[in-house]
Amino acid sequence: MKCREGLFRELIENSEDIFIVTDRNFKIRYASSAVTKVLGVEIVSLMGKDILDFIDRDKVQHWIDNLEKGEEHVMDELMFTHRDHHEVYFDVNVSKLLDHHEVEGLVLKLYNITPQKLREQELIRSNKQLDQVIYKTTHDLKAPLMSALGLVKIAEQASHEELAQYLSMIKKSLLRLDSFIEEMNNFYRNDKLAVQREKIDLPNLFAEELDYLKNLYTGRDVAISWHVEGNVELLSDRVRVQTIVTNILSNAIKYMDLQKQNPFIKIAAQITEEVCDIRIEDNGIGIAPAYQEKIFDLFFRATDQAQGTGLGLFIVKDTIDRLKGAIKVQSKVGEGTTFTIRIPNQLHQPIEIE
Incomplete structure (x- = not known):
């Protein structure tokens, strides 16, 4: 019997599933080692704790009601927060802990989903x-x-x-x-489309996009200047970098302040072996503080000054996320807006051979 008990315990301890056993008062008497591996929680910190400290009372009562009706198992779903603050989801199988046909507690088996x-x-x-x-x-x-x-x-x-x-x-x-x-x-x-890795001539990309936008927004008299620092090659996804630049520049032109005598857009880029930083500054109408956290939402538009789909900045944020980069916005109404973009340089990334 001891040999069987030892084998059973070894199987449970080596399982990726979490096993938790409570007594009839819902105090935790056993938790398998997967609790630490999956949730980052030390087993000793759980011993003697009430299961209701971790699981909603109504949910536990639902389990008990169904088990008392004669069901052998109850299936449910749980969510716990890992010690590192991310959410972990489980399918849970709940059954009664029996001893000589007497109910002594609950047995929970949690499968990570x-x-x-x-x-x-x-x-x-x-x-x-x-x-x-x-x-x-x-x-x-x-x-x-x-x-x-x-x-x-x-x-x-x-x-x-x-x-x-x-x-x-x-x-x-x-x-x-x-x-x-x-x-x-x-x-x-x-x-x-998968993220590509290719050499990007950033000065040429800026020049092409500015020519395209001048044709698109004829009659918009805005002074545009740009410069690129760094003698390092930039490797990234050219189409996606182009998409980021085009959308931000397009917005800067569309939402220029028509009351100002000298509207401008200034583009500055710096390339290192690790990252490419791009800063796009304008003296346009600016973005109200209440809207600055919403401008990257799908179809959100902060103003009706110009016609637009509300897709542009959503695409910018989504594109930067796919490149594992970051974007920040600083803006004051009536003064202008500055976008700061950081894109990882894939210069030293190993080439994957398919």
Whole structure:
């Protein structure tokens, strides 16, 4: 018997599952070593503690009610917080501890389902995002398209002198449509494509993006200056870095302060072997303090000064997260906004061979 008990205890102690045994008063009398491995809790700190200190009373009462009805096991789900403050999820199997047919307590077997739970939460988040994106896409695609079609109908009846004016308005509608489609493309690409590792010519990237934005925002007279420091190569995902720069610069132009005589955008970058820091500063309308924590939310717009989808800064934050970087914003209403971006330089990252 002792040999069997020893073998049983050894199997439990080497299991990744957590076993907890309470007495009839719900005091913990045994906890397997997996408690320390999975939750970072010392076993000695649990001994003699009331299980109700850790699990909701109503939940425990639900277990007892079902066990008293004759059920051999009760299945449930629990969440505990690891000593390092992250959440750990479990499926729990609860049964009665019997001794000569007398109930002496409860036996809890906890199976760690954290990876599955996190995937489930991510799937729910993605589905909710998808619903929002589909609704937003159908709405925002329709507006510039209907505008262009209406202008075409008017232009067909216009005089030769008026035609150029209507063509210009049609062009603006189509450019707005193109800009939205590009944002949706960035959104999809960022979510689906693996992070690349390639050499990036940052000065050339800045020059290309500024040329593109000047064509997109004709008539916006803003002084843009930039410089790059560091003689080190930058290796990262070029398309994603481009996406970050384009969206922030686009916002700086769209939300420039039209009352100021000398609007500006200043771009400064520094490349080291470890990181690439990019600072984009403008003297635009600024962002109210109440909105600064929300600007990276999906479809959030802090102002109606310019038309936009509310996707840009969400894509920026999501892209930076995928690059394992960081972004900070400093802003004052009426003074301007500064974004500081840090992207890891993958210069010394080992090349993966497939």
